[in-house]
Amino acid sequence: QNLPPSPPSFPVIGHLQLLSPLLHRSIHHLSKDHGPIFLLRLGSVPAIFLSSAELAKEAIKTREIDFATRPPSSVVDRLGYGTQDVAFAPYGPYWRRARSACVLHLLSPRRVRAFGSVREEEVALLLSAVRAAGPSPVNLSAMLIGVTNDIICRVALGRKYRPRGRDLGEMLKEMGACLHAFPMKDFVPWLGWVDRITGFNARVERCFEMFDEFLEEVLEDHLVGRGSDRAAENADFVDVLLSLKEQDEKDGGFDLGRDSLKAIIVDMFVAGTDTILNTLEWTMAELVRHPVAMRRATEEVRRRRPDVKEEKSVDQTTDYLNAVVKETLRLHPPFPMLVPRAARRDTELSGYKVPANTTVFINAWAIARDPEYWKRPEEFWPERFLDDGCGGGVDYRGQCFHFIPFGAGRRSCPGIEFSLVTITCVMENLLRWFDWEPAEERKEDVLDMTECRDINVHKKFPLILTAKPWIEDSYAPMPQL
Numbered sequence: 185q186n187l188p189p190s191p192p193s194f195p196v197i198g199h200l201q202l203l204s205p206l207l208h209r210s211i212h213h214l215s216k217d218h219g220p221i222f223l224l225r226l227g228s229v230p231a232i233f234l235s236s237a238e239l240a241k242e243a244i245k246t247r248e249i250d251f252a253t254r255p256p257s258s259v260v261d262r263l264g265y266g267t268q269d270v271a272f273a274p275y276g277p278y279w280r281r282a283r284s285a286c287v288l289h290l291l292s293p294r295r296v297r298a299f300g301s302v303r304e305e306e307v308a309l310l311l312s313a314v315r316a317a318g319p320s321p322v323n324l325s326a327m328l329i330g331v332t333n334d335i336i337c338r339v340a341l342g343r344k345y346r347p348r349g350r351d352l353g354e355m356l357k358e359m360g361a362c363l364h365a366f367p368m369k370d371f372v373p374w375l376g377w378v379d380r381i382t383g384f385n386a387r388v389e390r391c392f393e394m395f396d397e398f399l400e401e402v403l404e405d406h407l408v409g410r411g412s413d414r415a416a417e418n419a420d421f422v423d424v425l426l427s428l429k430e431q432d433e434k435d436g437g438f439d440l441g442r443d444s445l446k447a448i449i450v451d452m453f454v455a456g457t458d459t460i461l462n463t464l465e466w467t468m469a470e471l472v473r474h475p476v477a478m479r480r481a482t483e484e485v486r487r488r489r490p491d492v493k494e495e496k497s498v499d500q501t502t503d504y505l506n507a508v509v510k511e512t513l514r515l516h517p518p519f520p521m522l523v524p525r526a527a528r529r530d531t532e533l534s535g536y537k538v539p540a541n542t543t544v545f546i547n548a549w550a551i552a553r554d555p556e557y558w559k560r561p562e563e564f565w566p567e568r569f570l571d572d573g574c575g576g577g578v579d580y581r582g583q584c585f586h587f588i589p590f591g592a593g594r595r596s597c598p599g600i601e602f603s604l605v606t607i608t609c610v611m612e613n614l615l616r617w618f619d620w621e622p623a624e625e626r627k628e629d630v631l632d633m634t635e636c637r638d639i640n641v642h643k644k645f646p647l648i649l650t651a652k653p654w655i656e657d658s659y660a661p662m663p664q665l
């Protein structure tokens with residue numbers, strides 16, 4: 185049938201036995217034997233894996249429309265109110281409306297700037313917590329979880345929440361675990377009853393109910409306060425979505441219903457929290473392992489006056505810290521296989537047939553280490569993005585298919601500006617105000633870059649570091665609340 189090459193498979197499970205939780209590594213390994221495009225059967229689901237920049241370009245640029253949708257998932261369907269979120273919504277008018285709400289209203293550069301005070305306040309709290317630890321080691325990983333959760337929570341919901349005394353971070357972890365699980369009914373439908381026996385269905389249901397109750401509380405809070413004195417600039421994501429809904433009702437246009445609002449809010453949390461957190465954690469881990477890069481980045485931020493605000497978009501600056509973040513996202517993309525796409529109709533890739541509904545994974549992690557594009561690909565070398573290391577001129581906008589940590593094309597990440605501004609703000613402050621070193625007794629773990637997988641790929645061992653305050657020649661006092 186001229187399908188892409190495929191290794192021999194087993195009945196029922198297909199090729200599942202070839203895959204490990206670190207899917208990007210299994211696929212990279214398989215691509216050495218089977219080439220940059222091959223087909224595996226995940227149970228009964230056919231999936232094509234791409235491992236070259238040329239194939240990524242063909243799938244998400246040349247044949248963009250053919251691969252502009254996502255594969256179905258029973259868990260996303262339940263937790264996303266019938267897949268009414270943005271990230272997994274099937275390509276079509278609903279997705280277009282929901283995505284434009286994100287791009288034009290929730291995550292626009294203007295809105296990202298408007299949340300500057302939230303970022304600064306939460307980062308000031310982080311700095312106080314680090315300072316309060318004195319010479320004792322701090323668990324920076326745990327602190328970064330706190331700061332990213334709190335920033336997203338305030339930006340999305342207007343304030344911090346503890347739904348029924350529960351920790352929102354823990355709730356998100358549970359949602360991540362459900363989303364990352366392997367529901368039998370999606371891959372071997374006739375064994376779907378196993379999900380009931382193992383208690384998986386009940387777990388997803390509990391997670392849905394826990395979030396639904398919480399989101400209803402958030403919506404009620406916002407509806408009660410509507411029409412009051414909330415200035416447009418202080419509006420959080422829920423306010424903005426409610427205004428869009430009201431506008432849609434007035435215009436008789438596309439109505440974003442109550443469930444859509446809840447699904448989009450959940451998306452912002454799921455897509456936004458761990459991605460930013462993991463990038464911060466890997467950035468700090470790489471810097472601690474590379475003292476020369478740490479010194480250069482630190483000196484750069486200390487030379488700049490912290491009280492002078494730069495209005496440049498992050499991507500337009502070419503400073504060293506930016507190069508450090510790019511290099512981190514090259515080596516440690518939070519979604520190493522991006523978010524899967526699916527073929528909307530029968531189509532082709534590299535001359536092979538791709539039947540409709542085939543799932544397509546792109547190994548962005550392997551592509552970002554391809555020696556054809558990158559000199560010394562396994563090395564952490566931020567300078568490559570400043571000069572001749574093949575990275576000069578490479579940006580995040582999905583035009584350079586050998587570097588696509590945010591994906592590319594019409595399903596690319598709408599949260600790029602939000603992420604980079606937040607990551608830069610946290611990193612600048614951590615480096616400006618403290619000198620960082622691994623805690624002596626946990627040095628081995630801190631320097632160990634073993635990966636671990638839940639919804640994103642993160643560092644297995646936490647960053648236990650000592651932070652020595654920097655006071656010499658400081659231009660302004662450390663921000664405090």
Ligand code: HEM
Nearest residue numbers: 270271455456459522523589590591592595596597599603
């Ligand atoms: C370092 C941070 C982040 C990384 C590396 C990242 C990466 C990605 C990737 C790889 C995709 C899939 C792209 C594709 O299929 O081509 C994606 C989609 C998405 N991201 Fe992000 N993301 C980050 C932060 C955020 C943030 C902060 C938000 C929102 C608050 C966000 C919201 C979304 C949404 C809604 C989608 C789905 C877009 C669609 O399907 O139309 N992301 N992201």
